[in-house]
Amino acid sequence: MRPGLYWLASLLVFPLAGSLVSFSRPFRALPLSSRLALGAGVGAFILSTLMTIFSLIGVPWSVPPLIGGAVLVCAAIGRRLSLESAGEDRGVSAAPGVYRVVGTLLVAATVANATLATVAGGATSADLITFWGPKAQAFAAARTIDAAFLSDPLLDYLHPSYPPLVTNVFAFASLVAGRFAWGAATATFPLLLAALAVGLWGLLRRSMSAASASAVAALVVCGLGLLGTEANIAGTGEMPLLFYETLALALLVGADATKPSAQLLAGLLLGGAASAKIEGLPFVLAVTGLFAWSRSQSGQRWRVCVRLLGPTAVAIGTWLAYGALEGVFRGYEGYGSLLKLYPEALPTITESVAYSLWLIAYGMPFLFPLVFLALRPRPWRPALFPIGVAVTLACFYFFTYLHVPDPAEWISWSAARIFSPLIPLLALAGGIGSPVPGRFEGSGEVEGHG
Amino acid sequence: MTATLAKGARERSWRNALALAAALILVAYGFRRLPRWSELFRLPRTPLDHSRIHDSSAQFRLLLEAARVVPPGATVVMRGAQADARKDAFLHRFAVALLPGRRVLPAAVPGAPVSPSDEPGAEYVVILGPLRESVSGDLIAATPDGTIWRTRRP
Numbered sequence: 228m229r230p231g232l233y234w235l236a237s238l239l240v241f242p243l244a245g246s247l248v249s250f251s252r253p254f255r256a257l258p259l260s261s262r263l264a265l266g267a268g269v270g271a272f273i274l275s276t277l278m279t280i281f282s283l284i285g286v287p288w289s290v291p292p293l294i295g296g297a298v299l300v301c302a303a304i305g306r307r308l309s310l311e312s313a314g315e316d317r318g319v320s321a322a323p324g325v326y327r328v329v330g331t332l333l334v335a336a337t338v339a340n341a342t343l344a345t346v347a348g349g350a351t352s353a354d355l356i357t358f359w360g361p362k363a364q365a366f367a368a369a370r371t372i373d374a375a376f377l378s379d380p381l382l383d384y385l386h387p388s389y390p391p392l393v394t395n396v397f398a399f400a401s402l403v404a405g406r407f408a409w410g411a412a413t414a415t416f417p418l419l420l421a422a423l424a425v426g427l428w429g430l431l432r433r434s435m436s437a438a439s440a441s442a443v444a445a446l447v448v449c450g451l452g453l454l455g456t457e458a459n460i461a462g463t464g465e466m467p468l469l470f471y472e473t474l475a476l477a478l479l480v481g482a483d484a485t486k487p488s489a490q491l492l493a494g495l496l497l498g499g500a501a502s503a504k505i506e507g508l509p510f511v512l513a514v515t516g517l518f519a520w521s522r523s524q525s526g527q528r529w530r531v532c533v534r535l536l537g538p539t540a541v542a543i544g545t546w547l548a549y550g551a552l553e554g555v556f557r558g559y560e561g562y563g564s565l566l567k568l569y570p571e572a573l574p575t576i577t578e579s580v581a582y583s584l585w586l587i588a589y590g591m592p593f594l595f596p597l598v599f600l601a602l603r604p605r606p607w608r609p610a611l612f613p614i615g616v617a618v619t620l621a622c623f624y625f626f627t628y629l630h631v632p633d634p635a636e637w638i639s640w641s642a643a644r645i646f647s648p649l650i651p652l653l654a655l656a657g658g659i660g661s662p663v664p665g666r667f668e669g670s671g672e673v674e675g676h677g
Numbered sequence: 678m679t680a681t682l683a684k685g686a687r688e689r690s691w692r693n694a695l696a697l698a699a700a701l702i703l704v705a706y707g708f709r710r711l712p713r714w715s716e717l718f719r720l721p722r723t724p725l726d727h728s729r730i731h732d733s734s735a736q737f738r739l740l741l742e743a744a745r746v747v748p749p750g751a752t753v754v755m756r757g758a759q760a761d762a763r764k765d766a767f768l769h770r771f772a773v774a775l776l777p778g779r780r781v782l783p784a785a786v787p788g789a790p791v792s793p794s795d796e797p798g799a800e801y802v803v804i805l806g807p808l809r810e811s812v813s814g815d816l817i818a819a820t821p822d823g824t825i826w827r828t829r830r831p
Contacts, residue, residue: 326693330697330700333697333700333701333704334700336704337700337703337704337707340704340708340711343711343717344707344711344727346721347712347717347721347726347727348723348726348727348728348731349712349726349727350728351724352728355724356725356733356770356771356774356775357770361770361773361774361777364774364777368778381769381783382773384770407777438690438693441693441697442692442696442697442700443696445696446696446700448700449699449704450700450703452703452704452707453703456707456710457710459729459730461724462724588703588706588707588710591702591703591706592703595696595699595700595703598699599692599695599699602692602695654696657692657696658696
């Protein structure tokens with residue numbers, strides 16, 4: 228029990244280091260809870276990237292230098308961000324309206340449900356046992372990313388090219404605790420769901436009414452919580468991926484999205500998404516491309532792209548350089564030639580994807596945000612960015628499945644998880660962009676259209 | 678303008694209420710899917726006990742026992758009591774995870790089983806399930822989930 232507690236306690240390093248970024252001047256108008264959640268994401272991303280850099284240059288992992296390095300990097304980023312003025316305080320109301328109370332209760336109930344399911348051993352993924360856990364365990368024992376372990380021909384199922392954030396973070400916690408803790412690793416699912424819940428509301432509240440923010444946050448968190456327990460994602464890269472993707476998206480659809488500081492913070496979160504799972508990279512590219520195209524002026528686009536893509540380029544570039552130099556992998560694993568497709572499999576893919584999503588609580592986590600979006604009032608323009616990302620991702624996943632002549636089995640165990648980012652994308656698209664009632668009434672101000 | 682905004686506010690209000698109702702349904706469904714309360718508050722023996730792969734709990738428990746009796750650095754092979762290449766390949770993955778510091782050899786790779794007599798030079802053999810044939814070696818642990826043997830090496 229005690230190693231498990233140490234293992235979990237070590238994760239507190241992430242919000243402590245990352246808060247040097249998320250508590251910097253431009254984000255002072257955000258609620259404390261949001262800044263802590265954002266800080267946790269940034270801290271984990273910076274520390275993981277440092278671990279990869281240490282491995283690349285041959286420096287063995289040790290806890291004090293890793294923490295010190297993460298604090299220094301976060302302090303440097305925070306100092307740079309502090310040159311920008313503080314975000315406008317939009318007077319986030321502390322008054323608990325009925326929507327906010329109900330939304331908070333529902334989110335708390337979902338986190339409680341995810342915790343109970345996880346503690347009872349009802350949400351654990353086989354992938355934790357078959358590759359996430361063993362890799363983290365081996366990395367902690369070797370005090371580096373263990374190229375020999377990843378290259379072992381008897382262990383060809385380990386997906387050696389999978390990006391390193393989850394295994395690095397798990398290895399860091401194992402270094403602190405003295406061993407890998409399986410139960411504690413599964414607890415990252417409800418912990419990240421809770422962190423997402425407290426972070427998301429404050430971000431949405433910057434650009435929506437309290438009622439809308441509560442409704443959208445509840446729809447997202449309750450959807451992801453149910454999907455997580457039904458699809459058994461505890462202890463894998465899914466929840467970190469969803470945490471990073473959702474918070475980055477909430478920043479980029481918000482009122483502050485045009486500010487360089489918000490874009491850099493979103494870029495750090497997108498770096499976390501790309502480092503958490505392979506699926507994070509298409510998400511990052513779709514978000515960056517569509518955001519730069521739809522929400523920035525033509526002369527500013529390359530700067531926006533640098534802010535959003537820079538952290539991803541550093542993290543994934545380091546990872547791919549490590550793989551190539553150690554001879555473990557050259558690029559991400561693929562599914563044959565890019566244009567060798569099996570279009571005759573399209574009906575099977577469509578049917579199998581629909582069936583897989585249906586198996587997750589009759590598709591409710593996906594259908595409810597879709598209905599919420601369909602019922603949104605005009606104007607639709609602010610929603611086009613998240614809708615565009617959702618459509619791009621869905622097309623990309625269909626394109627990926629088309630590389631296999633009979634992908635039904637592959638879809639049966641992967642579709643619900645890889646399509647899960649559609650839940651926050653659809654819910655946010657449904658919630659942003661409506662005129663804010665009450666406080667802004669009469670001004671014609673539009674939610675999330677800063 | 679005021680009338681339009683008021684209409685928009687009404688639309689938003691019922692949409693928000695609808696979203697919260699949808700969230701309530703998701704939460705209720707989630708609680709309905711939890712294990713029975715009597716099982717929920719009993720600490721599970723493995724993190725898999727109520728998961729989709731709960732039938733793998735037995736090998737998890739057996740490997741926890743193996744981790745206690747098989748010394749670091751030893752070579753180990755894990756297999757089922759009945760030859761099944763696909764299952765044995767899966768067992769190998771579990772053994773790699775739960776026996777860190779040991780050299781875990783596969784009893785099978787998918788499509789190419791290794792017969793028990795050909796166990797590839799392992800010092801220890803972990804067998805899941807009730808034994809169906811004799812094993813050449815010394816029994817060092819037996820649990821309801823299986824047995825752990827030290828082989829007699831030439």
